């Protein structure tokens with residue numbers, strides 16, 4: 001790879017062992033993927049934050065890096081942690097787990113990382129500009145940044161995102177390059193999509209059908225950002241999709257050539273099939289909304305649907321701390337709590353130790369949660385729209 005003078009000095013060890021290690025990792029990645037240079041990044045987003053995911057080896061590595069002086073050079077945010085950093089006791093999280101989780105957050109803070117603990121950094125003041133290069137790790141945020149915002153990032157691992165944050169650059173390959181951002185398959189959407197759960201199901205279907213493709217959607221005119229957030233998360237969960245275009249909706253859709261591409265259709269039959277595939281035969285003892293983390297508009301919708309009702313089963317609404325604060329300011333958190341629900345920040349059902357809290361069957365409106373809860377949290381899952389979840393939990 002072509003290196004500048006400063007990068008050569010770093011590799012020669014002149015800027016200390018941590019920078020050298022981090023840059024070597026990025027050079028190796030670049031060599032594997034055929035990059036011939038680095039590009040400067042505007043921001044990084046690091047995954048692998050929950051103690052449940054990285055355990056003691058991850059905690060030790062992060063503390064070691066922080067102690068050796070690793071410091072990020074660009075604005076860097078964090079994926080959700082394994083606990084609500086303020087209300088973990090109320091959720092019944094074991095003390096030992098919480099203590100180690102706090103040490104992980106401290107290590108990141110020491111490195112200069114902002115402890116946002118969310119998978120929607122673009123909703124809490126870290127919204128990339130069109131064409132900016134990034135090194136983001138959270139798959140649902142990667143697909144949103146690439147597709148909806150027109151920024152440029154590969155699906156980084158937690159470590160490669162951190163290395164890029166510390167070095168301020170990332171290897172120039174994959175979705176950083178124009179030639180890899182072209183649509184590879186056309187998806188004609190015929191099914192009526194009523195809410196984010198339906199968009200998630202569409203994404204899940206497309207991720208299964210073309211896991212490494214760049215889909216171009218026809219028929220999504222008028223889709224909201226929240227619906228596109230669910231769509232991308234679904235595709236990134238069942239496949240490795242990191243970029244899509246939607247006709248007259250996303251910023252790079254206008255320059256796509258779609259003639260001659262493979263075409264697939266998504267009709268009412270496919271929607272029904274995916275909903276069934278994501279649903280087990282069980283009675284939910286918990287419902288979780290907010291995967292990816294809920295936006296203010298989604299919290300507002302839940303509060304409105306709960307007005308004058310009482311929940312008969314626990315409801316978790318997972319979101320970013322900054323969004324929760326704003327929702328509190330508007331009285332939305334209080335409205336959800338009055339009905340018996342909880343608004344949980346900094347974490348989510350998938351990365352929290354849900355299996356240790358006594359739940360076995362969870363209702364979700366997210367294809368990503370439906371994909372991961374069985375394996376990572378020993379949950380059976382019922383896939384529902386937000387409206388259906390509220391009706392189920394309030395006994396309508």
Ligand code: F3S
Pocket residue numbers: 079080119140233290291292293318347348349350351368369372
């Ligand atoms: Fe976010 Fe957790 Fe879902 S990190 S995308 S809420 S699995």
